[in-house]
Amino acid sequence: xxxxxxxxxxxxxxxxxxxxxxxxxxxxxxxxxxxxxxxxxxxxxxxxxxxxxxxxxxxxxxxxxxxxxxxxxxxxxxxxxxxxxxxxxxxxxxxxxxxxxxxxxxxxxxxxxxxxxxxxxxxxxxxxxxxxxxxxxxxxxxxxxxxxxxxxxxxxxxxxxxxxxxxxxxxxx
Numbered sequence: 001x002x003x004x005x006x007x008x009x010x011x012x013x014x015x016x017x018x019x020x021x022x023x024x025x026x027x028x029x030x031x032x033x034x035x036x037x038x039x040x041x042x043x044x045x046x047x048x049x050x051x052x053x054x055x056x057x058x059x060x061x062x063x064x065x066x067x068x069x070x071x072x073x074x075x076x077x078x079x080x081x082x083x084x085x086x087x088x089x090x091x092x093x094x095x096x097x098x099x100x101x102x103x104x105x106x107x108x109x110x111x112x113x114x115x116x117x118x119x120x121x122x123x124x125x126x127x128x129x130x131x132x133x134x135x136x137x138x139x140x141x142x143x144x145x146x147x148x149x150x151x152x153x154x155x156x157x158x159x160x161x162x163x164x165x166x167x168x169x170x171x172x173x
Contacts, residue, residue, distance in 0.1 A: 041108035048115035
């Protein structure tokens with residue numbers, strides 16, 4: 001999945017990270033997965049995407065450095081389950097021995113690490129079935145393509161005779 005958008009809310013406005021299925025993933029069109037996160041976590045995800053230079057490491061940077069110092073690397077972030085409005089995730093780590101281990105995490109933390117490590121983000125099919133919604137912009141684009149195709153076919157079917165009517169005359173007069 002890709003990060004479609006991150007909304008850093010404040011006060012009564014909720015913070016969200018919206019994940020989007022990648023094109024050609026075998027699904028019947030792109031799907032959006034909105035996940036409510038804290039404003040601090042949304043900011044951390046944004047900072048991981050934008051990668052500001054310098055400064056002291058933030059918590060997710062520290063976690064990435066710790067994983068590396070222990071001889072492991074992050075392989076993926078996975079949104080594994082949803083219960084009500086609560087999502088559950090895991091970080092997939094690969095140890096120096098090649099052994100894979102999965103560490104439970106909040107989705108916001110797993111995504112914040114994933115963007116820093118440039119690793120894939122996955123969502124379980126059951127999560128997508130339960131909590132995703134269609135990408136309506138994709139539906140709109142497809143409708144526009146269909147309409148343009150129909151108009152193109154109409155224009156291609158026109159002949160010069162279709163325009164051979166004098167102004168104010170009706171065809172057949």
